[in-house]
Amino acid sequence: MADFVTRFAPSPTGRLHRGHALSALTAWTAARAAGGRFLLRIEDIDPTRCKPEFETGILDDLDWLGLDRDGPVRRQSDHLHEYAGVVDVLDRRGLLYRCFRTRREILDAIGDAPHGPADAARPGPHPAEEEAALLAGGRPFAWRLSLDRARAALGDRAWAQLSFVEEGAGPDGERGLIPARPETAGDVVLARKDAGTAYHVAVTHDDALHGVTHVIRGHDLFEATHVQVLIQALMGWPTPVYRHHPLLLDASGRRLAKRDKAETLQSLRERGMDPAQLRAELGF
Template identity: 50%
Template sequence: MTPHDPPIFRFAPSPNGRLHLGHARSALLNQEFARRAGGRLLLRIEDIDLERCRPAFVAGIVEDLAWLGFTWEEPVRRQSDHFEDYRDAAKRLRERNLLYPCFCSRRDVARCAAAKGGATTDPDGAPLYAGTCRSLPMREAERRIAAGEPHVWRLAMNRALDVAPRELGYSRFDADFRQESVPCTPSRWGDVVLVRKDTPTSYHLAVVVDDALQGVTHVVRGTDLEAATDLHVLLQALLRLPTPWYHHHALILDSGGGKLAKSRGSETLESLRARGWTPEMVRSAVRAGVP
């Protein structure tokens, strides 16, 4: 069993669409792990994207989870209510000279990568940032910020690795809570954006802060986020936060071999329910990994 007493698990969907079978697998695995470990189970709404997230989707998440028989502790943490926590974390990193302002648009980054004949990509497939603004004099950066020029804040990866522990890693656990140590290579993410133009955070910064503030000890999520764990472990070290144990489960794929996703129009739990599916049918499909 685990050394944590009591273990704390969480399911943390984003309300930018309705849940599908992939979400159901993650939610039900979290519930099963928490039950077997005698732990607590939290629900967190990750709604930092104020343009795409909708109250109706939050209500839909609650409806779908209740239908599945997924239960959680109250209150539910909503990221949009806690922007100050993320501002504080970013401030701590800036004070250590680990963040720098970047005025490049996504188009600028892509154009620069194309000019170099195709740059190395990060684990998500996006071109690694070339560091155009990394050496921009702070006086010039402050002038542009004061003038209202749109900008993000990027992690200075080289400086971050200089001050982080030399050996970074985390504990990965299996279905029997056996754990093994996994080394991290956060450098493959490059100078990642930690504060976006439209919100005072990014997914990576917010999830690390939230897990620490909520006392999460075990993170159960899909293999599509396995590479991000390297970056999260680095941020935990830089912010002096605890590192949970991690379990990355296999994804449910569609008939074309792609992962289920809202952006791909994957069938939702709401739609399956309307077609006569029962919670047990969803559980069976989740166990089989077949939509």
């Protein structure tokens, strides 16, 4: 099926581990089985944590696993102006507002929120005079997507029809046609004055640009789908089919993570593991 397009989209914030190998192999195998395309995207929009040496390591690891790619590698840091254009479109449509609250202030509000964290994550715009004073003082701000304005822009009927098809399974076994619930995330940040674009903008933009038909990724990103479906609807982009898969867990039941020093593919290679052995271990 030539119109099957999927991608593997790691962030170069460390070396890949078995969990990344599972996700990459799942997407690559699905693409090859369908006669489709497998794209590689480097999601390096965080300049403080992403390093060129880790990007090089990602390419080495995928080559070692035997995962060939179709087309050039997409490096998101080379396309920040495109994501800024998306934010500008949404702002000109009146769907965004400036939020000057710090991350700590938002977290404190979430802890004190009587109706749950989603309500606290919808701080709303500042009064006009207060906003003008904060801007004049050079206070950093984030652009937040207003759920109320987004719903008004789409209309109640279109809002109620927001949904996505899950061909894998969510963390609680969700599958089939799933209603999107962007309200569970609150008014998400789409950009920061001092840090460029946010993940939700970059990922939906690139999926639409490259005609991604199937997003294949782990359970940890299942909830992000709800917000991404909303952005796709607002921008007139198609919603791909989603296939979420379980995560690999360590001996204590926690998912493998870079921050927990999960054993890297580089380490496996250096101690002599054959890539076919790892593929078999992961069920491929």
